[in-house]
Amino acid sequence: MQFTSRTATALAACLLAAGLFVSAHAQDRVKYESQPGSKVKLDGTSNIHDWTVESQIIAGFMEWESSYPLDPSQATPPALKVVPKVEVSIPVRTLKSGKTLMDKVMYEAIKQTEHPKIEYKLKEMTLSKEARKAGDPIKFDTKGELTVSGKTKPISMVVAIEKGDGDALKARGATPVKMTDFGIAPPAPKVALGMIKTSEEVKVTFEWITKKAP
Amino acid sequence: MKSQTETIDLNRRDFLRDGSFASLMVMLGTVELRAQNVPDPKVEKTYAGDPVNVALIGCGQHGREILRHLALLGNASVVATCDTYPAMLRRTKDLAPKAEPTEDYKQVLGRKDVEAVVIATPSHQHKQIVLDALAAGKHVYCEAPLANTIEDARAIAKAAQDHPRFVFQSGLQMRSDPQRRFLLDFVRAGAAGRNVYARAQWQKKTSWRQASPNPERELAVNWRLRSETSLGLVGEIGMHQIDVLGWFMNARPVAVTGHGHIVQWNDGRDVPDTVHASFEFPGHVMLNYSASLANSFDADYEMIYGTDAAVMLRQNKAWMFKEVDAPLLGWEVYARKDTFYKETGIALVANATKLVAQGDKPVEEAPFAENPLHFALESFLINVNELKTGVEDFNATFNPNDTPALVKYLASIKRQPAAGYREGYEAAVTAIVANQAIQKRTRIPFSKEWFDIG
Numbered sequence: 001m002q003f004t005s006r007t008a009t010a011l012a013a014c015l016l017a018a019g020l021f022v023s024a025h026a027q028d029r030v031k032y033e034s035q036p037g038s039k040v041k042l043d044g045t046s047n048i049h050d051w052t053v054e055s056q057i058i059a060g061f062m063e064w065e066s067s068y069p070l071d072p073s074q075a076t077p078p079a080l081k082v083v084p085k086v087e088v089s090i091p092v093r094t095l096k097s098g099k100t101l102m103d104k105v106m107y108e109a110i111k112q113t114e115h116p117k118i119e120y121k122l123k124e125m126t127l128s129k130e131a132r133k134a135g136d137p138i139k140f141d142t143k144g145e146l147t148v149s150g151k152t153k154p155i156s157m158v159v160a161i162e163k164g165d166g167d168a169l170k171a172r173g174a175t176p177v178k179m180t181d182f183g184i185a186p187p188a189p190k191v192a193l194g195m196i197k198t199s200e201e202v203k204v205t206f207e208w209i210t211k212k213a214p
Numbered sequence: 215m216k217s218q219t220e221t222i223d224l225n226r227r228d229f230l231r232d233g234s235f236a237s238l239m240v241m242l243g244t245v246e247l248r249a250q251n252v253p254d255p256k257v258e259k260t261y262a263g264d265p266v267n268v269a270l271i272g273c274g275q276h277g278r279e280i281l282r283h284l285a286l287l288g289n290a291s292v293v294a295t296c297d298t299y300p301a302m303l304r305r306t307k308d309l310a311p312k313a314e315p316t317e318d319y320k321q322v323l324g325r326k327d328v329e330a331v332v333i334a335t336p337s338h339q340h341k342q343i344v345l346d347a348l349a350a351g352k353h354v355y356c357e358a359p360l361a362n363t364i365e366d367a368r369a370i371a372k373a374a375q376d377h378p379r380f381v382f383q384s385g386l387q388m389r390s391d392p393q394r395r396f397l398l399d400f401v402r403a404g405a406a407g408r409n410v411y412a413r414a415q416w417q418k419k420t421s422w423r424q425a426s427p428n429p430e431r432e433l434a435v436n437w438r439l440r441s442e443t444s445l446g447l448v449g450e451i452g453m454h455q456i457d458v459l460g461w462f463m464n465a466r467p468v469a470v471t472g473h474g475h476i477v478q479w480n481d482g483r484d485v486p487d488t489v490h491a492s493f494e495f496p497g498h499v500m501l502n503y504s505a506s507l508a509n510s511f512d513a514d515y516e517m518i519y520g521t522d523a524a525v526m527l528r529q530n531k532a533w534m535f536k537e538v539d540a541p542l543l544g545w546e547v548y549a550r551k552d553t554f555y556k557e558t559g560i561a562l563v564a565n566a567t568k569l570v571a572q573g574d575k576p577v578e579e580a581p582f583a584e585n586p587l588h589f590a591l592e593s594f595l596i597n598v599n600e601l602k603t604g605v606e607d608f609n610a611t612f613n614p615n616d617t618p619a620l621v622k623y624l625a626s627i628k629r630q631p632a633a634g635y636r637e638g639y640e641a642a643v644t645a646i647v648a649n650q651a652i653q654k655r656t657r658i659p660f661s662k663e664w665f666d667i668g
Contacts, residue, residue, distance in 0.1 A: 036612050036619035056623055059611040091607045093262065098628045100596060104262050 029085075030066040032169050032210035034059050040090055040206040046198045053106065055095045058208050060088035062122075062171070070169060072162050075134040079127050086122035086144070088208070105189045109179075110149045119147040128158060137162040137172070148182040167212040174205040261289035263599040266353075269294035269322045270310070271343060272335035273302040274435070275424075276357065280332055281309040283588045289595040294322045299434070319343055323350040330381070330598050332591075333357060336437040337445065341366040348377045353598045355591070357385035359449050360642040364664055367642040371667045374635035378621045379605055381597045384638020387590035388458045390631050393530050394586070397562065400525070401462045405543065406534065407522030409463050412501040414455040416447070416514040421479050422487070422507055439483035445649040446474065446485040447505035453645040455516050456493065457637070458527070459501055460644070462518055467493040467501070467644060469659040472651030478508035491648045503648075526559065530586075533559030593630035600627050640665055 038058040044051050063085040064070060069077065092112040097103055110118075121144055128139035137160035146155045157175035164170045179186050179200040186198040268290050270277055277297070284290040292310040296319050297303050303315035322328055323346055330353035333343050337359050347354050354374070361367040374382035388394050401409070423439060426432040437443040438450055448456075460466060470493050474486030488506040495501060516527045522540035526533050535557055536546075550561040604627050608620050633641075643664050651658045 034611060036608070036616065036623060056626060057607050057611050091610075093603055094607050096628060100262065100630070104260065107262060 028066055028082075029063045031061055031063045031213040033061045033213045034088075035168065035209045035211045038206070038208045040095075040204065040208075042095065043203040043205070044199060044201070046196055048196050051097060051102065051198075053095045053097045055090055057094040058088060058090055058206065060086070060120075061213070062086040062169075062210060070138070070161060070163075072136060072138050073134055077127060077138050080125060080140075083125050084122065086120075086125075088120040090118045092116055092118060101189070105187045109184050109187045115148075115150045121145045123154075125159075130158075142173075146177065146182075148177075149184055151182040153177075153181045164209055164211075169210050169212075171208045171210070172206065174203060176201055176203050178202075259288055261596060261599070263289070263603060265289050265291040266595045266598045266602075267291050267293045267327050267329045268595075269296060269325075269328045269331045270306070270313075271296045271319045271322060271331055271333050272339075272357075273297040273306050274334065277302075277332075277334035278306060278309060279587065280334055280591065281306055283585070283591050284332075285309055286588070287592055287595060289592070289599065294325065294328055296322045299431070320346065323347055323352060329353060329602065330355065330594070332594075334385075336443060337449070338362045338366075338437070338443045341369055344370045344382075345373050348373050348380060348382070351380065353381040353594075353601070355381075355383045355385065355594045356638070358638060358641065359445055359453055359645050360384060360638045362443065362445055362449070362646065364643055364646055367639050367646070368667060371635040371639035375667060378624055379601070381594065381601050382635045383590070383594045383597070384633045384635060384641070385590070386454060386457050386633035386637055386641055387586040388454055389461070389633040389637060390590040390593045391530075391586035392589065393532065394458060394527070395631060397525065397527065397532055398462055400562065401518055401520075402464060404520075405523070406518060406520030406525050407537075407540065409499055409518055409520050411499060411519040412459045412463065412495075412517060413519075414452070414459060414501070414503050414514075414516040415512065416451050416455065416505040417510050417512060418507060418514075419510040420507055421481070423479075423481070423483075436483075439485050441484045441653065444485050445645050446652065447487075447489050447507070448472075448491055448503065448648045448652055449645040452489075452491070452503050452505055452648070453641050455514070456501065456503060456644060456648070457633075457641040459516055459518065460493075460495070461637075463495060463499065463501075465495045465499070466640065466665065467495055467660055469494040469657060470644075470648045470651045471657040472648055472653075473655050474652035477506075486652060489652045491652055493644075493648070525562070532562040534562050535559050590632060593632040597629045597632060600629060636667065639667055 036056070038056060040055050040058055042053040044053075065080070065082045065084070068080060071077075092107060092110050093116065095103070095106065097106065107113075122142060123145060124143040125140050128141050130139055132139065139158055139160050141156070142159050143154060143156045145152050147153075155175055155177065157173050159171055159173040162170050162172070179198075179202060186200045188197050266289060268284060270281055270284070270292060273281075273295055274297075281292065281295070284292050292313045295303055295306045295310055295313045295315050296317065297306075297315075298317055300317065303317070306313065306315065316322060322331065331343075331347050332355040333340055333347070334357045335343060337357070338361070340356055341361050344354055344356050344360075356370065359367070360370045374380075400406075424435045426435050438446075444450065445453075470491055472489065472491040474489040476483065476486055477488045479487045488508055489504065491503045493501040493503065514529075518525045521537070523534045523536045526535070533552060533554075534546075546560050552559050552561055601624060604624050605620070608614070608623050612619060614620070643660075647658055647660060647664070
């Protein structure tokens with residue numbers, strides 16, 4: 001086949017358009033990447049005592065439309081035009097209770113070897129209608145998908161966004177989840193005469209620190 | 215009946231003779247102190263993560279003891295054994311059938327699959343092996359004492375400090391022992407009153423000499439008997455006992471006076487077979503230590519004397535001997551009592567009250583699970599796994615070159631109780647100086663700088 005000048009021009013136009021689109025897309029969005037210092041906490045209870053499990057490893061990113069003013073100092077932030085892209089994962093083995101036996105029971109309950117990560121993907125996000133003053137964190141009502149132990153379930157929660165040091169962004173939130181929603185039987189470990197029974201309700205609290213990608 | 219608050223001008227024996235039945239029952243208790251969290255040896259233990267690939271460097275008597283414990287721990291896989299003497303390697307075959315034997319430790323450190331090394335060579339050889347092992351990216355368990363000189367011990371501690379990505383555990387196994395950790399809380403909480411005095415001894419009738427087939431081997435195997443290569447009884451044995459007492463009292467010695475002589479085994483050795491060392495602690499609290507290879511009476515024990523009671527530790531058992539004017543502790547009524555000649559001791563079992571309440575008997579002793587070395591190695595392997603996966607997860611998520619953030623993250627990971635480089639270094643300094651005092655039969659004040667790692 002022989003290239004005519006016309007096809008070459010058309011091809012060039014296509015490439016240009018594609019290039020423009022890519023750069024426009026990149027300009028449109030601003031990416032924040034996960035940073036050390038984040039924390040996620042699971043609080044639960046059992047018939048014997050309350051328990052807490054923590055991890056400091058939150059992997060992932062969030063991508064905002066670049067025109068959106070992520071500035072809590074303004075009194076009335078505008079509505080979101082585009083739902084930000086948010087993907088988060090937590091390695092199960094980084095969740096620690098401070099007790100090796102309990103950790104082992106927990107990893108087994110989650111089937112850590114088959115499903116080593118807890119994952120979250122944001123689906124919907126709107127500015128919260130809750131009253132706020134200038135300087136307060138900007139709150140959003142969110143809906144997303146949480147995957148634990150290979151099972152995915154929708155969850156909704158309020159997420160507060162605030163500025164961190166420099167170009168860091170801090171996201172905070174909390175939500176209750178049920179172990180049984182993810183096919184996890186509340187552990188009843190074979191210790192202490194098998195008398196420990198865990199409640200299926202767990203409260204997830206997180207503080208996620210991200211920084212503008214270079 | 216005499217009340218507890220009444221001033222009683224009696225010693226314990228008089229009180230026992232004259233006291234009422236109820237107080238007699240209380241006083242008749244040597245309360246045995248035992249840890250609550252001692253795991254039941256009958257329950258098979260499993261661990262998070264894959265077993266750690268371990269190499270043993272130094273396969274003498276103690277090295278083989280370490281292998282025996284590693285063989286029983288589900289979180290260890292011994293992949294290499296190393297000793298410069300082939301006969302020692304042959305003796306490890308049954309204990310570590312999957313391990314590849316080698317005579318050159320550098321070959322072990324060169325193996326990628328080796329994650330951790332346990333160093334049980336003679337103390338004077340530790341330094342170079344530890345430095346090379348850390349540089350090669352291995353987690354290190356180094357037997358106590360860390361070294362025979364302050365310079366070498368400091369080089370080891372400094373290297374460990376400079377390698378926060380790796381576990382460095384010093385072989386002060388008592389620091390990992392649940393029984394001693396229970397007693398630590400007991401003593402620190404003031405259950406025996408204010409500490410006023412401490413004492414420890416180790417006695418065994420033995421030459422400490424090992425048989426050897428030739429003069430060259432004789433020199434190598436009996437390194438403990440030459441002052442050039444050995445810290446003697448106070449360093450090879452006493453340091454564990456002295457460390458435990460200093461740990462309980464939460465203090466470092468300020469001076470030590472020593473005496474040492476060869477009184478029994480005058481066979482060419484220059485390391486004393488009988489030693490005494492008096493350690494001065496802050497607040498005029500003295501710790502007297504004695505060890506002898508000439509007499510075995512009363513074996514070994516550690517004692518802390520408080521204003522309310524004396525606490526005696528004998529290997530994994532402990533008892534409390536109360537003063538007549540000491541406040542009554544609720545649980546002691548139920549505690550087991552043992553008689554020692556004319557004294558009665560309340561056996562200190564950490565879970566005593568709970569066991570009584572449940573109508574259960576204390577956990578039976580299992581020969582290996584009750585051994586502090588077993589707990590120390592278990593802690594080491596769990597900590598290696600924690601740190602190893604911690605580094606992997608951090609590097610997979612964040613910038614692996616962000617060392618300060620990584621170090622901060624690793625420091626936040628909770629570890630199993632174990633002696634680190636700092637504890638190992640301070641115990642080594644104490645033993646090194648005590649040995650000098652013993653050799654010179656003099657008093658040496660500790661300089662604060664000696665305890666600085668830098």
